[in-house]
Amino acid sequence: MNQFPLFLSxxxxxxxxxxxxxxxKNEIPKAAADGWISLFNxxxxxxxxxxxxxxxxxxGAIQCSETxxxxxxxxLILLSSKEYPEKFANFELRYRWKWITAEGNSGVQVxxxxxxxxxxxxxxYQADIDAGNQYTGIFYxxxxxxxxxxxxxxxxxKTLWDADNKRTNTxxxxxxxxxxxxxxxxxxxxxxxxxxxxxxxxxxINGHVTTDMTDxxxxxKKDGVIGLQLHAGATxxxxxxxxxxxxxxxxx
Numbered sequence: 185m186n187q188f189p190l191f192l193s194x195x196x197x198x199x200x201x202x203x204x205x206x207x208x209k210n211e212i213p214k215a216a217a218d219g220w221i222s223l224f225n226x227x228x229x230x231x232x233x234x235x236x237x238x239x240x241x242x243x244g245a246i247q248c249s250e251t252x253x254x255x256x257x258x259x260l261i262l263l264s265s266k267e268y269p270e271k272f273a274n275f276e277l278r279y280r281w282k283w284i285t286a287e288g289n290s291g292v293q294v295x296x297x298x299x300x301x302x303x304x305x306x307x308x309y310q311a312d313i314d315a316g317n318q319y320t321g322i323f324y325x326x327x328x329x330x331x332x333x334x335x336x337x338x339x340x341x342k343t344l345w346d347a348d349n350k351r352t353n354t355x356x357x358x359x360x361x362x363x364x365x366x367x368x369x370x371x372x373x374x375x376x377x378x379x380x381x382x383x384x385x386x387x388x389i390n391g392h393v394t395t396d397m398t399d400x401x402x403x404x405k406k407d408g409v410i411g412l413q414l415h416a417g418a419t420x421x422x423x424x425x426x427x428x429x430x431x432x433x434x435x436x
Contacts, residue, residue, distance in 0.1 A: 210231075210263045210266070210267035210268075211264060212264040212268065213231070215430075219430045220428045220430050221428060221431070223262060223410075223427040223428055223429055224424075224425065224426075224427040226244045226425070227244075228241055229241060229246070231262065232246075232260050232261065232262060232263060233260070233263055233304065234258065234259070234260035235258050238250055238258065238414055239260050239414075245423040245424060245425040246260065246427075247421060247423050248412065248414040248420075248421070248422050249420070249421040249422075250414060250420060251419045255414075255415075255418065255419075256416055257305055257414075257415060258305055258414050259304055259305060259306040259411035259412060259414065260304075260411060260412040260414070261304055261306060261409060261411045262409070262411065265408070265409045265410040265411075266409055269408045269409055270407050271407070272294075272409070272410055272429075272431075273295070273406055273407035273434065274381050274382065274432040274434055274435065275379075275380055275429050275430060275432055276378075276379045276430045276432065277292070277294065277377070277378045277379075277380075277427075277429045278376070278377050278427070278428050278429070279375070279376050279426060279427040279428075280373045280375050280376070280424065280425050280426045281313060281373070281374055281422060281424050282372060282373045282422070282423045283315045283370045283421075283422055284370070284371070284423065285315060285370070285418075285419065285422075286316075286370055287316070287418045287420060288314065288315045288415065288418045288419075288420025288421070288422060289314040289315070289413075289415035289417070289420075290313045290414065290415055290420075290422050291311055291312045291313050291324065292310065292311045292313070292376065292378065292410070292411070293306040293307075293309065293310050293326060293412075294308070294309050294310075294378055294380055294408070294410055295308055295309050295380060295385075295407055295408040295409075296308035296309065296329070296408045296409040296411055297329050297405070297408055298409055299327050305327065306326070306327075306411035307325075307326045307328065307329030308325065308327070308329040308330050308408060308409075309323055309324075309325070309326075309336070309385060309405070310323065310325070310326040311323065311376060313376070313422075315370060315420070315422075317364055319335075320339075320367055320389070320394075321339040321360075321363060321367070321394030322335055322336075322337060322338055322339055322395055323335075323336040323343075323385065323387060323395055323397050326413070329405070330399070330401075330405055331349065331401060331403030331404075333403070337387075337395040337396070338353070338360065338395060339360040339363050339364070340356050340358060340359040340360035340361075340363055340394070340395070341353045341354065341356060342356055342395075342396040342397075343395070343396070344397075344398045344400070345397070345398070345399045345400060345404070347400050347401065349403060356393060356396065358392060363389070363394050366390050366392050367389055367390065368390065373425075374389055375391070375426075376388070376389055381432060382435035383400050383404060383406075384397070384398045384399075385398075412424055
């Protein structure tokens with residue numbers, strides 16, 4: 185009796201089962217009754233993808249850590265946003281972060297694009313964070329993915345990029361100096377909130393809007409990947425926790 189066809193059939197069933205299991209891992213977690221979806225379970229990196237050796241879970245928080253000699257420009261990528269980027273268009277994203285070291289640079293990528301798969305690098309809109317708070321609170325075009333526009337919106341400013349890709353800035357109620365005073369120091373937790381709704385993206389820290397950007401430029405992105413950044417160039421350690429998202433309906 186030729187058992188080879190049977191072997192192929194069993195192998196095919198096994199492969200389908202493995203594929204289904206992997207697909208399940210990438211599904212968007214179920215929302216709670218209030219609409220919030222927890223993106224981190226506080227125990228392990230289930231649902232996330234990052235380069236081994238740079239990301240871990242320490243005392244209920246995601247920890248990114250590197251030495252200057254072995255530093256990488258890389259991200260911890262939310263797998264459900266990688267699998268279904270179109271579903272991460274309009275949302276309110278909340279998270280907390282804490283610097284352990286006195287130097288380093290990081291940020292949270294939203295509506296991003298994976299522009300280097302080997303490095304797991306996500307480019308595009310970045311809600312910036314750095315240990316010295318030189319850039320914390322801005323929106324930055326990481327990797328030039330949204331038109332190579334560098335710092336897209338400064339702390340203390342409301343920025344409009346119009347359909348001709350021209351930029352207009354107006355001041356917010358609080359200026360940059362006032363906003364920086366509300367950012368907690370190294371070793372203490374800060375809360376970040378990013379609301380993406382249509383072509384408007386607003387970044388808040390500890391209950392205060394740091395920058396408010398409307399991107400009507402044709403270079404803008406409407407959906408994409410969410411990722412936590414580990415920036416090259418420094419010996420640094422940073423932690424994230426309480427990461428959750430509420431998906432919003434498309435604006436009318």
